[in-house]
Amino acid sequence: MARLDTEFCGIRSPNPFWLASAPPTDKAYNVERAFEAGWGGVVWKTLGEAGPPLVNVNGPRYGALLAADRSLIGFNNIELITDRDLESNLAEITAVKRRWPDRAMIVSIMVPCQEDSWKSILPRVEDTGCDGIELNFGCPHGMSERGMGSAVGQVPEYIQMVTAWCKRYSRLPVIVKLTPNITDIRFPARAAKAGGADAVSLINTINSIMGVDPDTLTMTPAVGGQGTHGGYCGPAVKPIALNMVAEIARDPQTAGLPISGIGGIGSWRDALEFIALGAGSVQVCTAAMVFGFKIVQDMASGLSAYLDAKGFASVAQLRGRALRSVTDWSLLDLNRVSKAVIDQEKCIGCGRCHIACEDTAHQAITATKNGRRHFEVKEEECVGCNLCVNVCPVPECITLRDLAPGEVDRRTGLAVSAERLEWTAHPNNPTRAGV
Amino acid sequence: MSERRRPDIRPGRLTQEAYAAHFADHVPPLTAAQAVLEASRCLYCFDAPCMQACPTRIDVPSFIKRIAEDNARGAAQAILESNPLGGFCARDCPTEVLCEEVCVRNVQQGRPVAIGRLQRFAVDQLMASADNQIFERAPASGRRVAVVGAGPAGLACAHALARAGHAVTLYDAKPKGGGLNEYGVAAYKTAGNYAQREVEWLLGVGGITLQCGWALTSRPQFEALRREHDAVFLGLGLADTYRLDIAGETLAGVADAVEFISTLRQAADPASVPVGRRVVVIGGGMTAVDAAVQSKLLGAERVDIVYRRGPEQMSASREERELALVRGVTIQHWLAPLEVLGEAGCVRAVRFARQQLVEGQLVPTGEECVLEADMVLKAIGQRLGNPVLQECGLALRAGRIAVDECGRTNVGGVWAGGDCIAEGQDLTVDAVAHGLRAARDIDLRLRAERPARGD
Numbered sequence: 001m002a003r004l005d006t007e008f009c010g011i012r013s014p015n016p017f018w019l020a021s022a023p024p025t026d027k028a029y030n031v032e033r034a035f036e037a038g039w040g041g042v043v044w045k046t047l048g049e050a051g052p053p054l055v056n057v058n059g060p061r062y063g064a065l066l067a068a069d070r071s072l073i074g075f076n077n078i079e080l081i082t083d084r085d086l087e088s089n090l091a092e093i094t095a096v097k098r099r100w101p102d103r104a105m106i107v108s109i110m111v112p113c114q115e116d117s118w119k120s121i122l123p124r125v126e127d128t129g130c131d132g133i134e135l136n137f138g139c140p141h142g143m144s145e146r147g148m149g150s151a152v153g154q155v156p157e158y159i160q161m162v163t164a165w166c167k168r169y170s171r172l173p174v175i176v177k178l179t180p181n182i183t184d185i186r187f188p189a190r191a192a193k194a195g196g197a198d199a200v201s202l203i204n205t206i207n208s209i210m211g212v213d214p215d216t217l218t219m220t221p222a223v224g225g226q227g228t229h230g231g232y233c234g235p236a237v238k239p240i241a242l243n244m245v246a247e248i249a250r251d252p253q254t255a256g257l258p259i260s261g262i263g264g265i266g267s268w269r270d271a272l273e274f275i276a277l278g279a280g281s282v283q284v285c286t287a288a289m290v291f292g293f294k295i296v297q298d299m300a301s302g303l304s305a306y307l308d309a310k311g312f313a314s315v316a317q318l319r320g321r322a323l324r325s326v327t328d329w330s331l332l333d334l335n336r337v338s339k340a341v342i343d344q345e346k347c348i349g350c351g352r353c354h355i356a357c358e359d360t361a362h363q364a365i366t367a368t369k370n371g372r373r374h375f376e377v378k379e380e381e382c383v384g385c386n387l388c389v390n391v392c393p394v395p396e397c398i399t400l401r402d403l404a405p406g407e408v409d410r411r412t413g414l415a416v417s418a419e420r421l422e423w424t425a426h427p428n429n430p431t432r433a434g435v
Numbered sequence: 436m437s438e439r440r441r442p443d444i445r446p447g448r449l450t451q452e453a454y455a456a457h458f459a460d461h462v463p464p465l466t467a468a469q470a471v472l473e474a475s476r477c478l479y480c481f482d483a484p485c486m487q488a489c490p491t492r493i494d495v496p497s498f499i500k501r502i503a504e505d506n507a508r509g510a511a512q513a514i515l516e517s518n519p520l521g522g523f524c525a526r527d528c529p530t531e532v533l534c535e536e537v538c539v540r541n542v543q544q545g546r547p548v549a550i551g552r553l554q555r556f557a558v559d560q561l562m563a564s565a566d567n568q569i570f571e572r573a574p575a576s577g578r579r580v581a582v583v584g585a586g587p588a589g590l591a592c593a594h595a596l597a598r599a600g601h602a603v604t605l606y607d608a609k610p611k612g613g614g615l616n617e618y619g620v621a622a623y624k625t626a627g628n629y630a631q632r633e634v635e636w637l638l639g640v641g642g643i644t645l646q647c648g649w650a651l652t653s654r655p656q657f658e659a660l661r662r663e664h665d666a667v668f669l670g671l672g673l674a675d676t677y678r679l680d681i682a683g684e685t686l687a688g689v690a691d692a693v694e695f696i697s698t699l700r701q702a703a704d705p706a707s708v709p710v711g712r713r714v715v716v717i718g719g720g721m722t723a724v725d726a727a728v729q730s731k732l733l734g735a736e737r738v739d740i741v742y743r744r745g746p747e748q749m750s751a752s753r754e755e756r757e758l759a760l761v762r763g764v765t766i767q768h769w770l771a772p773l774e775v776l777g778e779a780g781c782v783r784a785v786r787f788a789r790q791q792l793v794e795g796q797l798v799p800t801g802e803e804c805v806l807e808a809d810m811v812l813k814a815i816g817q818r819l820g821n822p823v824l825q826e827c828g829l830a831l832r833a834g835r836i837a838v839d840e841c842g843r844t845n846v847g848g849v850w851a852g853g854d855c856i857a858e859g860q861d862l863t864v865d866a867v868a869h870g871l872r873a874a875r876d877i878d879l880r881l882r883a884e885r886p887a888r889g890d
Contacts, residue, residue: 068475068503348542351481367482393478394543 002307003314004300006040008281009173009198009258011131013040013104016271016303016315017296020262020283021046021108021134021177024293026082028092032099037293038300041104043201043283044093046081046136049111049121053085059223063210063230074236075286076208078221078228080142081110086124093128104281105129106175110136110148113158115165122170132173135162137188138204140181140231150204153179156191163195173198175260178244180237181207185244189254200248201260201283203241205231234286238264242277246326249278266295268302275315276322335421337409338384338400340364340377346397349373353388353398361387379410442688442781442809443712448734454705457732461623461758462526462552470556474503476540477548485534485550490859490868491518495534495550502557511561512569514554518871519594520587522562523616523633524864525555526624529721529752533864562632568639573600575642578881581606581664583651586614587863588670588853590637591870592877597642599878604664605643608650612638614672614853616863618697621725622705623732657827661848665884666877669829669836669844669851670870675820679717679813683775688782692716692726692814699729711810714738715785717772718814719749724756726812727764738764739806743771743790743797750860770804771797775811782811819855833857842873850877 004015018041019025019034026045034042048054056079065074082089097105107130111117125133136143137153144151152158159176166174176192178185180203192200207229211220219227241263248254261274266287274282287295303315312318342353342365354375357365364381365388368374377388384400392398403409405418425432449457465473477499485495494513501510514521530536530551538547561567578601582593585607593603611617616630638645651657651671660667676691678684688711702708710733716723719742727740740759742749745768749756759766770787777783789802819835830837830845835857842850852869859865 069472348539349480349484350478350539351483352478355481373482373484 002304002312004040004304004307006281006315008104008260009132009175011041011104011106011173012102013281014102015040015296015300016275016281017299018042018104018106018260018281018283019288019293020285021106021136022285022289023077023079024285024288027084027089028096031092031096034288034293034296035096035100035103038296039103039293040296041106041131041281043106043108043134044089044130046108046110046139047086047089047121047125048081049117050086053083054080056080056083057223060221063221065210065234065236072234072286072290074208074210074232075234075289076205076210076221076230076232078141078230081108081136081139086121090124090128093125093130097129097131104131106132106134108134108136108177110139110143113147113152113162118162118165119169122166122172126170126172130172132175132198133166133170134175134177134201135166136177136204137162138177138179138202140179140205140207141229150179150181153177153188153204154182156187159188159191160195163192163197167196175199175201177204177262178202179204180240180244180263185247186251186254189248189251189257193254193257197257199258199260199280200254201262202244202248203237203263205233206237206240208232233263235264235266238270238273242273245274245279246277246323249320249323250326266290268299268306271299271303272306272318273322275318276320277326278320278323280316280319330423332422333420334423334426335417335419337403337416338386339379339382339403340384340386340388340398341401342375342377342388342398343396344376346394347375348394348397349375350393351375352391352393356387356391361385381411383411442783444688444709444809446709447706448710449706451706453734458622458626458705460626464559465549465552465556467556470502470553471505473549473553474499476544477503478539480539484537484539485548488533488537489517490533490862490864491521491524491871493517493521493534493554498557499548499550499553502553507557507560508564508569510557514557515561515569518864518867519591519637520616520633520863520867521554522558522636523587523625523630524867525551525558526629527616527620527863529754529862531754532752562636567636570598570640572598572641575602576600576881578602578665579604579663580666580668580877580881581660582668582670583607583660584614584670584672584853584855585609585612585634585645585647586670586672586853586866587616588672588855588866588870589614589668590634591867592668592670592850592852592874593643593870594637594640595871595874596877597640599874601642601665601878601881603643605645606649606651607645607647608674610647612645612647614670618700619693619722619725620700620863621696621729622700623729651821651823653823654826657823661846665848665881667849668842668870668873668877669824669849669855670853670866671819671821671824671836671851671855673817673819673835673854675818676813677816677818679772679775679815681772681774683777683782684813686775686777686782687780688809689775689811689813692718692722692812693817695726695812696722696729699733705733708733710735711808712736713806713808714810714812715806715808716740716812716814717785718742718816719744719751720814720816721751721755722817723812723814724751724759724764726814728759728762730810730812731762731764735810739767740764741767741770741772741785741787741806743769745769745792767806771799773803776805782808784808785811817854841876842869843876 006016021043025042061079063076139149143149176197258280260281261279262283271282354365389398403416479496498510498513534550535547582589593605612634613630714730714735716727769790774786784807788799836851850873853866
């Protein structure tokens with residue numbers, strides 16, 4: 001059996017599945033249940049400064065994007081950091097960590113961008129016996145209006161500054177949680193590293209409005225007739241998160257910096273993808289909020305089975321294994337040619353491939369053959385764009401076939417070259433090397 | 436053993452609760468949640484096979500997508516635009532041999548999208564809404580059209596012509612409009628008086644005058660119709676039924692299945708409709724199934740459908756046959772009736788000859804059997820049976836009115852459609868398609884002609 005136990009910037013946990021800083025990790029009651037269910041660690045819901053607790057709205061805090069069967073595609077929230085007082089949180093963290101010494105206990109923190117604020121809270125957090133801290137530079141709603149959360153995460157200099165304070169005033173590993181509400185994720189990641197961060201975690205949620213009620217013409221979710229943008233997460237954000245994780249993992253300036261992957265993870269396959277693109281642990285929130293804590297058992301089962309099937313002895317061996325497949329567009333091999341192939345045995349005859357290709361792509365799929373309904377690829381038109389594969393409702397019915405070197409591409413009439421040809425060297429590129 | 440009264444035909448065999456349950460919708464309507472979920476199974480096929488399989492070419496993918504998008508009114512519009520009797524067809528169509536048979540989900544998931552039930556959902560939503568008239572009439576054309584027969588063909592034709600601005604007089608021999616929808620289809624398929632509600636909705640478009648109690652019985656009548664209107668559409672249906680032509684056919688207790696169904700449909704209370712303790716239904720079509728199932732629902736103890744050929748030759752669809760079996764009807768095959776046996780002027784049994792196929796020919800095996808019966812219902816087919824039509828000069832084909840591909844008869848200015856023409860499978864939806872086809876042609880003809888007198 002492959003080992004799921006994980007070490008992440010010095011923090012050990014029995015598996016790589018952590019609950020992200022969010023409502024599921026708000027208090028001891030939930031976290032105890034999470035550990036009983038099998039979660040490898042939690043990032044305790046973000047603590048703020050001592051003093052009167054902050055206030056949440058008492059109307060809808062969440063909104064969802066649902067499929068027709070009401071399965072959840074995307075999720076958004078306008079909940080703030082913890083609205084429980086600091087002392088209660090610290091006491092509960094201490095008690096829970098004592099009861100669950102093998103689980104990773106990370107404490108998320110968000111206090112104003114003043115050195116004193118950080119200096120005063122850090123020792124108190126360290127006293128809980130927790131394993132690390134996560135700096136919430138990502139929360140994009142509410143707290144950002146007060147100069148915290150993503151307001152910090154959007155300014156690399158602030159990230160570096162605050163990270164450096166944390167390293168100065170605490171011995172705990174520092175994980176910097178990044179906001180995706182920026183143009184290039186590499187800059188905040190570099191700033192975190194420059195400030196001395198032990199790791200980054202990403203993504204936090206994305207600015208979002210879930211919709212508009214057609215009857216009242218108010219945005220949703222709304223509190224008393226008005227709403228505000230929330231933070232978007234859930235399955236729909238996974239591709240955005242995967243890209244950002246990979247960007248940081250393959251950036252020479254941050255390569256090797258531990259990454260805790262977050263964003264739409266709800267199954268072992270999601271976790272696998274983050275890990276293969278460089279994540280050392282993964283954090284989950286939305287899926288747990290939809291299904292409850294038990295899902296960690298299914299995720300652990302699936303990941304373990306996968307590692308065994310593929311001959312990996314540990315999660316660590318999987319980490320970053322897909323990274324070499326990620327590159328820049330300019331380095332893609334332009335000599336490779338693929339053609340769509342429709343398996344007539346599997347085809348159910350819906351014609352979606354035809355109409356998609358006919359109306360919006362390359363007119364490369366027939367609708368009839370000998371007067372009968374029949375869908376077949378016209379290789380002389382097909383550019384291998386994959387649209388038909390994506391719209392086909394039948395798994396594996398349409399696939400892309402790579403042409404072998406020497407085989408003639410019926411669209412161009414040219415034989416496929418065995419040589420590699422990148423845009424950087426392409427004859428059509430006026431700025432190609434050697435010009 | 437107590438002596439039973441013969442024949443044992445009587446009403447009130449069941450409790451009121453049982454009648455209410457038996458004659459409610461046999462396929463319950465979808466809830467809104469079910470409809471959206473089912474609609475999400477539709478793949479929005481290109482050149483959708485379901486649409487091609489529908490005689491009225493309803494744009495099934497579009498109406499289903501509109502249901503999925505919470506636009507039931509738009510869905511109903513898409514349906515009714517192609518088939519103004521879409522609500523009835525949704526209840527009555529053998530979808531398993533039409534749109535749903537060719538649904539590509541059959542191949543992938545072994546179960547088609549429930550097109551019929553979704554169609555009913557959309558139209559029901561519209562019908563229940565405050566403003567359920569979605570069609571506006573074109574400006575009055577000043578042209579007048581007579582439509583004879585207010586069944587599905589005539590209703591569809593009249594509705595389309597009225598929409599086009601023509602003034603339509605819709606004649607029917609019966610006291611109510613609706614034709615077989617009102618008089619001939621099983622009650623459990625059109626619960627809640629749906630056939631009449633649909634007729635009211637169709638007439639609600641305006642420009643249609645329904646004149647009931649008017650039958651075409653003479654040539655002068657026909658000539659007057661032609662004279663007084665710019666066009667005539669005949670949607671007469673099949674007024675007559677075939678006889679068994681065997682001994683005992685006139686015994687008390689032997690009846691036409693269509694009459695039995697009609698009586699039940701028109702009864703204010705099904706408890707008032709007499710039914711035999713043992714019923715034998717002779718025939719193999721939808722009418723046989725409707726009569727047999729309803730006999731059972733009225734409390735008959737034993738009901739047999741007896742058909743002279745095998746299951747594959749029955750014109751009742753597989754789903755209809757299964758419905759009969761589930762309701763406790765027995766289906767007997769390869770039995771041809773020889774004689775209705777009586778006692779004191781009443782039926783007591785039917786004697787049958789067993790049949791077999793020999794080189795494609797149905798021949799008796801020599802074996803016979805007798806099924807006891809208090810009531811015998813004949814459902815062996817209907818026919819035109821109106822000699823006036825030939826007197827009027829209308830050419831017939833296969834015993835029905837001959838028409839061309841536009842629904843025109845050989846008599847100028849006269850179109851025909853529905854069961855009275857030799858085309859289609861005698862389904863409601865076929866009749867609707869005929870009526871609409873003729874309406875299109877009539878409208879084109881009237882527009883091409885000189886303006887109406889007085890314009």
